[in-house]
Amino acid sequence: MSLTVGEPPDSHDWVNCGSLLSDVTRFGQWRASLGDWLVDQYGEAPERTTAGYVMTWYLGVPGYTAALLFHHERRVPSLRPEQLAFRMARPRPHPESIALLDKRFVCLPDDPAAGTPDATVVPDERALASVLRGRFIAHAARFVSMFAPTVRFGRRTLWAAATDALDDSMLLVGRYGGDEGAGVVDGSLVLPGRVAPFTAGSTMRAEGAGWTRRRESCCFHYLLERGKGPCSTCPRVLPK
Template identity: 35%
Template structure:
């Protein structure tokens, strides 16, 4: 039995099993093993995919959860009501106070909490799409975050969208779509459906209107794919994928990926984009606007990019 097949079988038997090595193959080669695993399930397959993704992405802090466990029960579900949302924002404010020694503005704490949460949830969905050509839907009730660290706790769902030639297309819970564009539409819808109730609930706290809020959701979706591509040494491929996913404004997202190149010294070029929304990071003590922030001019961006080189 191949490593990938063994991993799928283990995930089916125990969706909270240990994480495979980050060196496990991604993409269609690894996915093909599911065809020879009669006991494979959509839930087990998604759990395995999430573990591979987390093992690859250092900045994606997430774990597979067990429903009913103490860890799950104690975690926050920010879309579950005003008390949970207040605790979610309060936990972020406490992290900022601990890190900076200063009390953050209420809208800044809410915006930072929202940005961190949407980035991680979007990457869990977009990462499976990018690596496996499958789109899971993470419902708000299927994800929570640790009160102290904001680490995500996810319950793998029982369904995903996939392409006709996917070896897992015959699994119960697999929903076959026509082509790559249909799969991209599934990802856009999955992220939007997850974000919608949270954006509606947290809007009064962030003091941002719908356009700015959905701009942040688009930024989280695009930047997660970009980050994953850079992590894998596939930046060009990831930028192309993100651009095809959001080539322009597609409701409810108010703008496209918008990647562009800045000309640097000696003919060098640096890729950048301007965020559609603001994470409010610049309001924190001794912080400066993010590199992709609308407040940061191209001259300053280029200076920072060339310093990094």
């Protein structure tokens, strides 16, 4: 996903996270649109799969935004739902671009912009990671509160997905930036252990010449491909 700072270049297909979280029917519409695409691709659209996809995709918006700026700039942006928007792709209805609408950020003392009005300075990386955790939790909590009554998932499943969204994003931005190991270090800073309401600390682990991680939640994609079973990193098949 790409990230821009400021208002999106156009309004077509852009969704404000705050507006989305204020209207529960819009998640139903998103799942229905996804269901149509899944039926076209796989011939069916199980309820758990549409719920799992949308849960994963949505939480990836604040997760990826936080990870990208933390990794590249050592900054933490506002993650308030009203300050994030995403553009919905077509025909597969997933977030393909993110807009961060608030230019303010938290940073370290040596940040070039540390003395500007938009910056709030914290003393070190641990403090910065703590701010990131808190802001992500606040956003995820609003999603869990709104989404939970509409699906057959318990709150632990929803917070497991939030854990995955943040830890996955840390690994991915390192990988995409050409330094997967740095993403692993970021993950250990942000999720050093199980911090409630997250369901685990970072689960990244070495695999061959690279890194992978054990998922805390299931996306239920396996229901679309009978006989294949869950992914190798799924908690359904991989012991903790």
